[in-house]
Amino acid sequence: MAQPDETHDEALFSWLKSANQHPDFPIQNLPMGVFKTRDLPPRCGVAIGDEIIDLAKLATSSPFDGLAGEALSTLTGKTLNPFIQLPRSYSAAFRLALSRSLRAGSRLEAIVRETLISKHDVEMCLPCSIGDYTDFYTSIHHATAVGKLFRPDNPLLPNYKWLPIGYHGRASSVVVSGQQVYRPNGQVLRPNSNEPVMLPSEKLDYEAELGIFIGCPSPQFSPLEIEQAEKHFFGVCMLNDWSARDIQAWEYQPLGPFLSKNFVTSISPWIVTAEALIPFRVQPTKYSDRPYVAALNSPFNTSNGGLDIQMRVSLRTAQMKASNEAPVTLSKTSFKHAYWTVAQMISHHTTTGCNLNAGDLFGSGTQSGPEPEEAGSLLELTEGGKKPLTLPNGEQRTFLEDGDEIILSGFCISSSGLRIGIGNVSGQIASTTPGPGAPMFSGQSL
């Protein structure tokens, strides 16, 4: 990975007023996404201040030369895939050219200004076509806390510190922020029962994760060394891995979570690129009593493999919404606490020969910090539902109730004060409303 360059300079000043000192989308960020408007079909954009650059429109002016120009010409379709599959030199060149075009005094101001659309006039879409989705388990604090609920004396399994545990998730049900989440029905084995019942999940939970997009593809049967891995790291978003804990407990042996996770996974709409994250690189937190295994170790990873991405989870209940109260923060943590880094996840994923495609999505696994109040799920915050949370308005929660909205947000602040936003992903729980022909499952006995 490169060092910070002129695109990260905190002194950069844009001709676009709203970009300067913008808490999420200053000129140093330039995240990429796909949006549509009442009149325009889905198209690629870059967020800057309170505006969005319509890249298809920008491309018609061919304002950039060289790699940046070639890169822009791939951004005229309905997804970012043709762009993110390019070698990283293209995205870096595009970032530099776009940054220069947005600076005060740029000769391209008029051309770029013509392409701006207010963020209030758009609806965000999935940023790319997601071929495969993999969910990791990189927070040792989460793994330990969840393990403790099942195995108090031996919470962490023997393999945890040797390799980044992961499993395949469902790509088809990944949705963009704002999509309502219907409480799933499923088989549940209640305590002191031998027979499961089919009912709407009584233990619906969120999981606060970082989403990681793969860029440049990696072919089958060609494992990626850890040193090569970051060439395939395109960028990040926030990800909520909605989970039905009661369904999960009954179904997951012996092959892992399935229906308890695959009904929906929500992501924030903007991809913050690996280039924009350079100032927020940190040394990974060390928890191990020994170094990483050779295949998952590298000097760069040891010194700069971590990312200090702050994460916040907030809840707004239906009652809070009705009385116009602001969401309440449930937890705060940072991805810097993860036991495994992005490079380690990518390299490990290809060890046996699995290929990666542009637009593949990884979830980092629930991110929980070292302190109990930094936990990234209700399962942990309420100790498996045993200790309800009491909210400021007096309401209590063990798991999510109908009408609850969960908002997961992310941002980075560098040691010198530069701040960029990763974005927000929100979802509100709706009671199960069977669609046409859907089974009436509610509470029925099997």
Added chain:
Amino acid sequence: MAQPDETHDEALFSWLKSANQHPDFPIQNLPMGVFKTRDLPPRCGVAIGDEIIDLAKLATSSPFDGLAGEALSTLTGKTLNPFIQLPRSYSAAFRLALSRSLRAGSRLEAIVRETLISKHDVEMCLPCSIGDYTDFYTSIHHATAVGKLFRPDNPLLPNYKWLPIGYHGRASSVVVSGQQVYRPNGQVLRPNSNEPVMLPSEKLDYEAELGIFIGCPSPQFSPLEIEQAEKHFFGVCMLNDWSARDIQAWEYQPLGPFLSKNFVTSISPWIVTAEALIPFRVQPTKYSDRPYVAALNSPFNTSNGGLDIQMRVSLRTAQMKASNEAPVTLSKTSFKHAYWTVAQMISHHTTTGCNLNAGDLFGSGTQSGPEPEEAGSLLELTEGGKKPLTLPNGEQRTFLEDGDEIILSGFCISSSGLRIGIGNVSGQIASTTPGPGAPMFSGQSL
């Protein structure tokens, strides 16, 4: 599902000589796939006798009316996806029109004959773009045999008879028959050791499965009742879920198999449609001490939910190939022994609201029959590697060795003698040959 109709009539006689009494591709089968030739890019085809119908070429003549004609017009691209997403009425109409065009005396003989390409002149491709791949665990004999290796007194987990256990697999690494399989490297915990080592898998295995393709999509948050499920069943192929048992044993707790399975999954090239399978419908074998749960039960499923698809696994070692010996049969079974049916897999998959897309692939899970010699993997046939198989030429096997070729084939024979082939999927094991820049893992200690 419909009853057998004129397209299944055993007396049908084709103007194409090689189709009549063809063991795999008689006029009653008409499986669909994608092929390419030295001169032609990938295109859709139907296998008939020793020939393949070039559907893009056929479409230029617009030989069919109505739904069949509309269906044919979707078959001019590089994948079957635009066709298989259509409602089943289209594929049924297309099948009928194609069957009639191939019968002796058809007025379309000259037009269809013009589109034929010899199967010897083509290379088969993946039949469709696979969005998501899910692997089930439907053989109670496999689940019991594998469970016995780990828990001799309690082999079958309590959830097994209540729901079809499944997990998400890797779609990107599904390949078509013939692709070489490189022995994967991975972390393995050897017996009597506390520290894993990285080495080429010493327990590489096959898993004989049925592949099931989803046709008509099912939207998110709209569970499919069991009665509706088969409308979304497009067809089947044979599937080999290559598995590295030593890597699997170390990595799979607590979230399921990951790298031990995701390096490659091989499928046979032709999709035999649900319509072609109608004569081979059977009552599912009953193993349960009680009926299926209500949500997974239906009169049709109880009477006709099973499919009698015969499966054969053969092995040809490098030594056998060198001395020109034929492959040796390792096991025989039938999908009729599966505990769970296709309709139950589809319905269950959508229970919590997961959407299905056209081209999604399910694996049935390893199919093992009730007798030990009917087991669908070496793990079972050798009791975890403890009892080597002795082959007719004197070679022994516990797991697969370099140069071994596994051929999985499938076919159906009705009670009245009609036979159709499902196809073959083969793969030969190659020693690990690191690609450019790939790590030299061989036997190295961590």
